[in-house]
Amino acid sequence: MSTFDDPFDSDRNLQAGCVCGQHRSAREHEQAASALRCDPVESEEKRYEGVVASAVMRAMFPQDVARRAFLKSVGASTALAALSQFFPLKTATEVFAQAGAPEKKDLKVGFIPITCATPIIMAAPLGFYAKHGLNVEVVKTAGWAVIRDKTINKEYDAAHMLAPMPIAISLGLGANAIPFAVPAIENINGQGITLAMKHKDKRDPKDWKGMKFAIPFDYSMHNYLLRYYLAEHGLDPDIDVQLRSVPPPEMVANLRADNIDGFLAPDNICQRAIYDGVGFMHILSKEIWDGHPCCSFAASREFITTAPNSFAALTRAIVDATAYASKAENRKQIAEAIAPANYINAPVTVLEQVLTGTYADGLGGVKTDAKRVDFDPFPWQSFAVWMLTQMKRWGQIKGDVDYKAVAEQVYLATDTKKLMTEMGLSPPASAYKSFAVMGKNFDPAKPEDYVASFKIRKSS
Amino acid sequence: MTSSLRLRAGLVSIVLLAAFLGIWHLATRSTGTAATMSPEYAKLMGLTATQGKSAMPGPLDVGTKLWEHLKRPFYDNGPNDKGLGIQLGYSIARVGTGYLLAVLVAIPLGFLIGMSPLLSKALDPFIQVLKPISPLAWMPLALYTIKDSSVSAIFVIFICSIWPMLLNTVFGVASVRKEWINVARTLEVGTVRRAFTVILPAAAPTILTGMRISIGIAWLVIVAAEMLVGGTGIGYFVWNEWNNLSITNVIIAILLIGVVGMLLDQILARFTRMVTFPE
Numbered sequence: 001m002s003t004f005d006d007p008f009d010s011d012r013n014l015q016a017g018c019v020c021g022q023h024r025s026a027r028e029h030e031q032a033a034s035a036l037r038c039d040p041v042e043s044e045e046k047r048y049e050g051v052v053a054s055a056v057m058r059a060m061f062p063q064d065v066a067r068r069a070f071l072k073s074v075g076a077s078t079a080l081a082a083l084s085q086f087f088p089l090k091t092a093t094e095v096f097a098q099a100g101a102p103e104k105k106d107l108k109v110g111f112i113p114i115t116c117a118t119p120i121i122m123a124a125p126l127g128f129y130a131k132h133g134l135n136v137e138v139v140k141t142a143g144w145a146v147i148r149d150k151t152i153n154k155e156y157d158a159a160h161m162l163a164p165m166p167i168a169i170s171l172g173l174g175a176n177a178i179p180f181a182v183p184a185i186e187n188i189n190g191q192g193i194t195l196a197m198k199h200k201d202k203r204d205p206k207d208w209k210g211m212k213f214a215i216p217f218d219y220s221m222h223n224y225l226l227r228y229y230l231a232e233h234g235l236d237p238d239i240d241v242q243l244r245s246v247p248p249p250e251m252v253a254n255l256r257a258d259n260i261d262g263f264l265a266p267d268n269i270c271q272r273a274i275y276d277g278v279g280f281m282h283i284l285s286k287e288i289w290d291g292h293p294c295c296s297f298a299a300s301r302e303f304i305t306t307a308p309n310s311f312a313a314l315t316r317a318i319v320d321a322t323a324y325a326s327k328a329e330n331r332k333q334i335a336e337a338i339a340p341a342n343y344i345n346a347p348v349t350v351l352e353q354v355l356t357g358t359y360a361d362g363l364g365g366v367k368t369d370a371k372r373v374d375f376d377p378f379p380w381q382s383f384a385v386w387m388l389t390q391m392k393r394w395g396q397i398k399g400d401v402d403y404k405a406v407a408e409q410v411y412l413a414t415d416t417k418k419l420m421t422e423m424g425l426s427p428p429a430s431a432y433k434s435f436a437v438m439g440k441n442f443d444p445a446k447p448e449d450y451v452a453s454f455k456i457r458k459s460s
Numbered sequence: 461m462t463s464s465l466r467l468r469a470g471l472v473s474i475v476l477l478a479a480f481l482g483i484w485h486l487a488t489r490s491t492g493t494a495a496t497m498s499p500e501y502a503k504l505m506g507l508t509a510t511q512g513k514s515a516m517p518g519p520l521d522v523g524t525k526l527w528e529h530l531k532r533p534f535y536d537n538g539p540n541d542k543g544l545g546i547q548l549g550y551s552i553a554r555v556g557t558g559y560l561l562a563v564l565v566a567i568p569l570g571f572l573i574g575m576s577p578l579l580s581k582a583l584d585p586f587i588q589v590l591k592p593i594s595p596l597a598w599m600p601l602a603l604y605t606i607k608d609s610s611v612s613a614i615f616v617i618f619i620c621s622i623w624p625m626l627l628n629t630v631f632g633v634a635s636v637r638k639e640w641i642n643v644a645r646t647l648e649v650g651t652v653r654r655a656f657t658v659i660l661p662a663a664a665p666t667i668l669t670g671m672r673i674s675i676g677i678a679w680l681v682i683v684a685a686e687m688l689v690g691g692t693g694i695g696y697f698v699w700n701e702w703n704n705l706s707i708t709n710v711i712i713a714i715l716l717i718g719v720v721g722m723l724l725d726q727i728l729a730r731f732t733r734m735v736t737f738p739e
Contacts, residue, residue: 113703124538140540142690142699146603153607249703256515272705277509342541345704353504360504364497 100309105134107310110141110150110159113344114248114266115354115373116187116295117160118334119321121344125337128321132313138343143247144217151300152178157307158299158314160186164387166298167410168219173396179301182379183315183412183419184322186295190354190373191222191285192270193229195262196255200280200363205233214246214254214263224390225288226264231456232438238394238458255279266294267354267373268346273362275350280362284372289437291374293383315419319377323425326375331355379416381407381431382444389447395458403447481519488518517708525708526715544697544713548720551686551693554610555678555724558617562674566622567667570629571655574663580630587626595620595681599688609689613682620681621674628670632663664735672728679721694720 107129111117121138123129129136141147144162148169151159166180195202202208208230215222227237237243246254248269254260256278263269264285273279285292297318304311324330335351338344344351353359357372384407391397413431420427432444442450451457490513497510507513517525533545573580595616602612636659644658686695694713701709 113700137539140690140700142688142696146609146689149600149603150609153603153609155607155609249705252705275504275506275509276515276705277505340537340541341700341704342538345541345700347506349504349506360501364501366498366501366504 100312102133102310102313103307104157104310107134107136107157107314108139108155109136109314110139110147110156112144112147112160113140113346114295115268115338115344115351116190116266117344118338118355118373119186119318119325119375119377120160120297121338122325122334123317123321125343126321126324126334128317128324129314131320132317134310134313134317136314136317140343140345144220151180151298152176154300154303157303157310158297161296161298162217162220162222163293163296163383164219164221164224164391165217166296167384167387167406168391168396170410171397171406173391174219179409180298181301181304181410181412182296182298182384183311183416184297184318184377185293185379185383186297186318186322186375186377188291188293188374188376189284189286189371190267190294191225191264192267193226193262193264193282193285194255194270194273194279194362195282196258196260196279197277197362198258199261203282205230205235208233208235208261209240211261212242212244212259214244214251214260214265216245216248216251216265218245219391219396221285221292221294221387222264222266224387224394225285225292227394228390228437229264229288231454232440234456236456252276252278268344268350271350271354271359272346274360275347275353277362281359281367284369286369286371289435290371291376291435292437293380294373296379297377312419315416316423319416319420319423319425322375322377328356328370377416378420378427379411379413379431380428380433381411381413382433382435382442384411385432385444385447386437386442389442389451392447392451393454393457401447403444485518485520488514488516490514515707517711521708522711526712529712540700542692544694544716547692547694547697548716551682551695552720554613554686554693555617555675555682558614559621559675559678561614561618562621562625563671565618566625566670567629570626570667571633571659573626574630574633575655575659580634587623591623591627595677596684596688599685603689609691613685613689613693616685617678617682621678624673624677625667625670628673629663629667632666632670633659635666636662661735661737665732668728668732668735672725672732675724675728676721679717679724683717 109120111120124136124138139156141150141159144165147156147159147161148165150156151161152169161182163182163185166182168174169178169180171177199211213226215226217223223243226243230237230241235241244260246260246263248265251260251263251265251269252273255263255273256276262279262282270279270281274281285294297315299311299314325334332352332355335348335355339346339348339351354373357370358366358368359372361367381404385403388397388401388403388406392401408431411431417427417431434441434443436442440453490507490511497505502510508515529544533543535543536546573583598616598619599612602615603609606612606615640658640662641654644654649657682693683695683698686693687699688695690696690699694717698710698713701713
C-alpha cells in the first residue's frame, strides 16, 4: 500500500479524508493499511516521481476543488504533460532522490558474512549505495566484538550489528558507553535451532537437559530467543543446559565433531550444517516469534550529527535495498549477488534455500516457508523494549531501567518514518506495537510486569 | 660420499611424500552414496551428504585448487576478495614494518643494556615479565588504544619480535670477550668506536640469531592477528575460507604460510652466516 496517491487521479484527495472512504482521514487509512508491515511500492522511480508530482500539484492548486476541476477538464495524462512542460519533473525527481548532498561520500560499512546482512551487502553489487550518491565499501569483519570495536574506533562509518548490540553499547554493557542509533532493522526472522543428527528423535525440549548449545554473541536475539524457548519448556538456560559463545563457522565444525548438541544461529549457518549433512533444522526462529528483529543497521550518534546527509543517504540506500530484498521474486538474484568470496562466501545453493524459503530440513524432507527470512526496515521501538526486558530478565542489566527512554534514544523510529515517507513508503504511524512470543503477549507499555511474569529468570 | 648421502636423503624425502599423499588420498575417498534420498532433496544438499564425500578434501582437490590460485595470484575482486599473492603481500608488509621498528628499538637498546651492568639489572624484571606475554593478548588492548586495526597488527608484530632480539643483543654484547675490550681500552679507543668496531662484529652472530628467532615468531603471529582483525592478509584469507568451511583453501593457505615462513628464515640464516667468523 503506497502512501502516495496518484496526484493525477481526480478522485484522489491530496489533503484530507481517505482514499477508500472507510476512514475519516488519510492518516487513519494509512494506519489501518500498514498495520503491521510497511510494504514497498512497485518501482522506486515511480515512487519518487509521485512524491515530487504530489508536491508540485499541491503547490499549484492549494484548493483541492480547483485541482479536481482542472483534472476533470483536461484529463490526467494531459495534466502530467502540461505540468512537465513548466516543471522538469524528471530532474526534480532525481534531485529529490539525492536529497541533501552527503558531507562524506566515501564510506565504510562493516558486515558479518551471514544472510542477515543481505541488504547491506547487496546494496553494493546491485548499486543501491551508488543510486543515493554514495561510494560505499562494504568490509567483511571477523566477529561481533571486532565490528563493535571498529565502529567505535570510527574505522567504519556504520555497521551491521545484532539488533540488541547498539542498545548494549549505548548502555555500556560489554563496552564503553557510547551513544549508538539504529535507523533500520536489517532483517526479521532468519535464524533457526539446528540440532546434531543424533538428536533427531529428541524433538521435545524437555529432553534437552544437560545438552550443550552454541550462540554467536551474548547481546544477540539468538541468545534471548534460545533462552526464551528453553525457559518456556521449563528448562533454566543457566542451570539445565550449557550455553557457549561460538563463532558461527565453528558451530558447524563443533557439531560435526560432536562437541555441541545444537545451536541457535543466524542463517546460512543453519542451512550450511544441513547442506553438509551434520545437522537438521529443529525449528525456525520464526516459529518462536514471527517477525522478530534479528540484525540491525547501526551508526554512532557522533556520525549522525557530523554527517547527517551521508547518514540519511545511507539509510535511504538500506531502506531501498530492504524493500527490494523483501520481494520474493528478487531473492534468487540476490542469492547470486551475495554468494561470491567478496561477500558472504558461501555456496549459492545454501543462500538460495535460505532466501527463497524452499529448503532441505536435514531429515529428508523439503519444506517451504517464504518468510523464513524477511526484510522490513522499520525500527519498532517496542522491539527495543522487548530486548531490554530480556536483558533485565537474564541479569545483563540490573536495577531500574527506563525502557522507553532507551528505546527511543537508540531506535530512531521518528527519523526513519520521516525518511520513509519522503521515499514514498508507508511506515506505520506508531513506533510501538504489541506482539506475541510463543503465544505470550507482550505489551510494550508494561515492561516491568512482563519481566516479572516469567517464572524462570535470573534472580536479581 | 656426501653427494650420495644427499641423493639418498632426497629419495627418502620423495618416498615419504608419496606415501603421505597416498594415505591422504585413500583416507579421504568418497564412500559412494551415503543415504537414499529423493532427487529433489539431494539437489539441495552438499556432496558430503549426498555422495558420502569426506569432509576432508583429498590431495587432488587441494592440487587443483592450488593450481587455480597460482594461475592468478593477483586478482582483486573488491575489498574482501583478493588473490593469494596480494594477501601474502599485505602480511609480509605488516611483518616487515613491525619487525623493522622492533630492530630499530631492540638493537640500540640491547647495546645500551648490554654495555651497562646497572641498566641490565634494573630493566631485567620488566623484560622478564613482558617477554612471556602472548603477542595476541596485546591485540584487544592495542585495538582499544590505537584505534586502528592495521596499526594494531603492526604493533603486535613489533611487541612480539622485540624481546628475542633485545635479549640476544644484551647477551651478545655482554659476553664479548673481556680481552678484546681490554685491548681496545689500552689502545684508547673511544666508547662509540669501541661499540662499532669491537663489540658489534663480535656480538653480530648472536644478534642475528635473535633476529632470526624474531622473524619466525612474527610470521607465526601475523596469521593469528589477521584472523582476529580481518580485512586483508593471509590470516584473513584463512578466516574467510574457514567461514565458508572450505578446508581445501585453508590447507592451501597453510602450505603457503609454511613456504613463506621458511623463506624468511632462510634469508636471516644467510645473513647470520655472512657475519659469523671462525675464531
